[in-house]
Amino acid sequence: xxSAQFTGHRFTGRVAGTLVLGVAVLSLAACASASSSSGGTLxxxxxxxxxxxxxxxxxxxxxxxxxxxxxxxxxxxxTAGVAVSxxxxxxxxxxxxxxxxxGGTRGLTFANSDLAFxxxxxxxxxxxxxxxxxxxxxxxxxxxxxxxxxxxxGDPSIYGNLLFISSESTGDRVDCGTQGVPDRVSKDRMVGVxxxxxxxxxxxxxxxxxxxxxxxxxxxxxxxVNDKSIVYVYVSGSAGVRSSDELPGCMDGPIDSANTxxxxxxxxxxxxxxxxxxxxxxxAHIFQDLAAPTAHGAAPSDAPRTPPPxxxxxxxxxxxxxxxxxxxxxxxxxxxxxxxxxxxxYGLLLDIHDxxxxxxxxxxxxxxxxFWHSATFNNDGTKVLxxxxxxxxxxPKCRADDPIDWGADAIFTLKDGRLVQGAxxxxxxxxxxxxxxxxHNGSLVxxxxxxxxxxxxxxxxxxxxxxxxxxxxxEIAYFDRGPVDSTKLVTAGFWAGYWYNGHIIGSEIARGLDxxxxxxxxxxxxxxxxxxxxxxxxxxxPQNQPKIVWPAAFPxxxxxxxxxxxxxxxxTARTQAIASDLARAESMxxxxxxxxxxxxxxxxxxxxxxxxxxxxxxxxxxxxxxxxKATR
Amino acid sequence: xxxxxxxxxxxxxxxAAVCVATQRVSAQSDPSKAQSGPAxxxxxxxxxxxxxxxxAQAVVMAAMAPTHGASAKVALFCRKVDISQRDEIVLMQxxxxxxxxxxxxxxxxxGHDAMAGMDMGEHATLMPGMLTPEQLIQLDQARDxxxxxxxxxxxxxxxxxxxxxxxxxxxxxxxxxxxxxxGYATGVDADQRAEIERMEGMLLPLQGRTP
Numbered sequence: 089x090x091s092a093q094f095t096g097h098r099f100t101g102r103v104a105g106t107l108v109l110g111v112a113v114l115s116l117a118a119c120a121s122a123s124s125s126s127g128g129t130l131x132x133x134x135x136x137x138x139x140x141x142x143x144x145x146x147x148x149x150x151x152x153x154x155x156x157x158x159x160x161x162x163x164x165x166x167t168a169g170v171a172v173s174x175x176x177x178x179x180x181x182x183x184x185x186x187x188x189x190x191g192g193t194r195g196l197t198f199a200n201s202d203l204a205f206x207x208x209x210x211x212x213x214x215x216x217x218x219x220x221x222x223x224x225x226x227x228x229x230x231x232x233x234x235x236x237x238x239x240x241x242g243d244p245s246i247y248g249n250l251l252f253i254s255s256e257s258t259g260d261r262v263d264c265g266t267q268g269v270p271d272r273v274s275k276d277r278m279v280g281v282x283x284x285x286x287x288x289x290x291x292x293x294x295x296x297x298x299x300x301x302x303x304x305x306x307x308x309x310x311x312x313v314n315d316k317s318i319v320y321v322y323v324s325g326s327a328g329v330r331s332s333d334e335l336p337g338c339m340d341g342p343i344d345s346a347n348t349x350x351x352x353x354x355x356x357x358x359x360x361x362x363x364x365x366x367x368x369x370x371x372a373h374i375f376q377d378l379a380a381p382t383a384h385g386a387a388p389s390d391a392p393r394t395p396p397p398x399x400x401x402x403x404x405x406x407x408x409x410x411x412x413x414x415x416x417x418x419x420x421x422x423x424x425x426x427x428x429x430x431x432x433x434y435g436l437l438l439d440i441h442d443x444x445x446x447x448x449x450x451x452x453x454x455x456x457x458x459f460w461h462s463a464t465f466n467n468d469g470t471k472v473l474x475x476x477x478x479x480x481x482x483x484p485k486c487r488a489d490d491p492i493d494w495g496a497d498a499i500f501t502l503k504d505g506r507l508v509q510g511a512x513x514x515x516x517x518x519x520x521x522x523x524x525x526x527x528h529n530g531s532l533v534x535x536x537x538x539x540x541x542x543x544x545x546x547x548x549x550x551x552x553x554x555x556x557x558x559x560x561x562x563e564i565a566y567f568d569r570g571p572v573d574s575t576k577l578v579t580a581g582f583w584a585g586y587w588y589n590g591h592i593i594g595s596e597i598a599r600g601l602d603x604x605x606x607x608x609x610x611x612x613x614x615x616x617x618x619x620x621x622x623x624x625x626x627x628x629x630p631q632n633q634p635k636i637v638w639p640a641a642f643p644x645x646x647x648x649x650x651x652x653x654x655x656x657x658x659x660t661a662r663t664q665a666i667a668s669d670l671a672r673a674e675s676m677x678x679x680x681x682x683x684x685x686x687x688x689x690x691x692x693x694x695x696x697x698x699x700x701x702x703x704x705x706x707x708x709x710x711x712x713x714x715x716x717k718a719t720r
Numbered sequence: 721x722x723x724x725x726x727x728x729x730x731x732x733x734x735x736a737a738v739c740v741a742t743q744r745v746s747a748q749s750d751p752s753k754a755q756s757g758p759a760x761x762x763x764x765x766x767x768x769x770x771x772x773x774x775x776a777q778a779v780v781m782a783a784m785a786p787t788h789g790a791s792a793k794v795a796l797f798c799r800k801v802d803i804s805q806r807d808e809i810v811l812m813q814x815x816x817x818x819x820x821x822x823x824x825x826x827x828x829x830x831g832h833d834a835m836a837g838m839d840m841g842e843h844a845t846l847m848p849g850m851l852t853p854e855q856l857i858q859l860d861q862a863r864d865x866x867x868x869x870x871x872x873x874x875x876x877x878x879x880x881x882x883x884x885x886x887x888x889x890x891x892x893x894x895x896x897x898x899x900x901x902x903g904y905a906t907g908v909d910a911d912q913r914a915e916i917e918r919m920e921g922m923l924l925p926l927q928g929r930t931p
Contacts, residue, residue, distance in 0.1 A: 196899035259897030268758025
């Protein structure tokens with residue numbers, strides 16, 4: 089009972105109007121199961137000859153586009169028009185019948201939400217439970233299990249055999265019923281984090297309810313680097329404070345009262361062998377002494393001569409008390425010991441070396457931001473991208489007149505440990521009044537040498553964009569459907585789009601689960617896509633960001649080469665010579681290949697001395713040396 | 721004349737609030753759908769109806785910025801309030817319409833209802849934090865720095881009133897449990913807290929200054 093393919097889509101892949109080069113690339117997606125990837129099977133010669141055009145970055149849009157192919161798509165739950173560029177829809181699977189909500193007519197009650205991944209499984213949260221998909225064959229996902237359990241938004245995380253589900257709504261119940269909790273104080277209420285054992289994937293078993301004072305809107309897993317038997321959970325809850333009659337210890341109070349349940353992050357400790365013993369072990373007080381957020385001045389689209397963003401908020405001035413009393417979401421990046429907290433009117437940078445006691449390093453504000461929603465680090469840990477969920481996700485914030493800097497991403501660079509604000513990025517195609525649209529969840533696309541992200545924009549579709557240059561992000565690929573309904577706004581669209589083991593997985597609130605592949609374009613080569621596909625994880629929780637490490641492989645080296653060609657980072661004569669040297673090395677084996685690679689790496693060291701993009705040449709030399717070492 | 725029209729409008733919004741308070745709504749949704757999530761309650765309906773009038777006044781206040789000499793920062797903030805709260809009014813109206821409930825539309829029916837409201841002026845009750853007709857006129861007569869200061873002072877109070885409304889909603893047994901209401905009400909709480917802090921930051925340097 090699953091997986092009705094969309095049949096009514098008219099794919100209208102066209103080159104986006106702003107692209108500088110009109111290279112005819114856009115693979116038009118045929119419905120489902122089209123696969124354009126060669127998966128690294130190109131012959132060395134073909135790979136060497138695959139030409140990458142020299143391109144300049146497309147200009148930054150200053151307003152929402154009215155001429156984009158995504159504008160004016162036909163409405164319909166299953167018959168919506170589609171615009172797609174540089175990616176293909178591999179499969180679409182409708183929601184589980186148990187969570188279908190009468191074909192999507194029940195509002196948010198059966199809305200799909202966030203995703204977590206382990207092996208071939210995708211765990212898809214839903215406001216009334218969760219679904220477990222087997223995507224071993226991405227062209228034909230199989231629904232393994234649906235569990236009905238009222239959750240609020242049901243943010244999921246997976247760690248081994250433990251599935252964590254956020255529960256927040258005051259109507260959520262211990263017994264997982266969906267009828268609500270009528271009494272103000274009740275033993276039936278369960279808001280906090282539910283833990284399920286999914287060792288038997290077809291029979292998830294609830295093993296713990298960790299009750300919290302404000303529920304769990306989102307949560308973030310934080311593994312203990314020193315103790316593999318423990319995982320911590322940071323809880324972000326946005327509900328009101330529960331009565332202490334219902335949960336002892338809960339107290340609604342201002343920031344200067346010692347035991348207030350506001351102004352803190354609960355930290356749950358989970359012994360993996362005994363998840364039933366999971367309990368709160370700490371409260372991170374990361375909101376103390378925050379001063380007023382920095383006023384960033386007018387949005388660039390309002391005032392072209394906007395001054396550069398200021399430093400830390402407050403500027404030494406005694407700011408007003410108050411401010412956020414909770415984060416919406418926290419993304420941890422254990423490899424660099426940092427976390428990004430998106431917390432109401434602030435973006436916070438946290439030190440998480442001691443996971444039970446995260447410490448605030450910095451707070452940034454921005455008067456263009458309405459609501460700091462989530463954070464994503466680049467792989468080097470030198471940038472943080474914060475999202476602004478202006479309007480809360482149920483409002484249409486991508487209309488022609490909506491400022492392109494509002495409800496957008498803001499890209500910050502970490503310079504000497506301080507966040508410095510760069511440009512904004514917003515899905516640039518004007519959407520209708522009937523499409524909820526604003527920046528939402530996404531993850532990195534693991535292309536070596538670049539910072540690329542895929543992101544859900546609700547009914548604004550999915551967007552893949554490059555933010556390597558923090559002052560000049562640009563779009564690479566997109567997928568967008570028309571609104572669910574042409575007569576009223578029905579909340580739908582992509583809650584999230586995440587890269588996982590070679591594909592982009594999209595969670596569609598009303599329509600189900602979508603799986604995509606990227607296709608080559610002037611801004612993303614086949615080699616770069618192939619290199620991204622080499623990165624495989626056993627499990628992936630987007631808010632617990634893993635460090636991407638690429639294996640020693642020719643597509644990784646060629647990704648750097650393609651980037652040097654595209655950006656003219658090295659003289660053409662040299663890039664051509666390197667391409668044929670690589671092809672020659674690949675055609676060899678054993679010691680001969682080893683020495684050819686060794687020689688190439690030394691040449692690259694020399695090239696780096698005069699290259700326009702020396703650091704990229706050095707990165708390529710390093711990738712060549714990895715290959716040399718890996719050669720037997 | 722401007723003052724008069726704002727006075728009329730203020731009363732019109734108050735009138736909408738009266739409609740809410742006096743309207744008896746049948747509490748529950750279709751019982752056959754009990755397993756399809758928590759049912760909404762009369763308190764949910766009244767919250768949405770009352771918040772429409774509350775938001776409409778914020779839109780009226782924000783609309784003064786371009787003609788009342790607001791500073792760039794305050795004007796930018798007003799633009800955001802205008803777009804955000806208009807969108808939320810549509811969201812609340814859609815929610816009410818989908819459930820067959822009375823749908824206040826104070827912005828669209830301004831002229832007519834405002835006139836009707838004139839007759840019952842002092843009987844109109846306002847939602848928490850809302851400006852009285854006199855305060856709205858006071859704001860309308862202010863210009864430049866005085867306008868900024870008064871606008872921020874009033875709007876902070878107005879936003880705090882929205883927080884009061886959210887708290888009252890969740891204090892009502894069984895209320896605020898459907899995902900739409902829960903999400904919307906907690907969103908109002910989070911968004912308006914952030915905006916209150918932003919406004920406090922803009923107000924601080926203006927305090928004690930005379931125009």
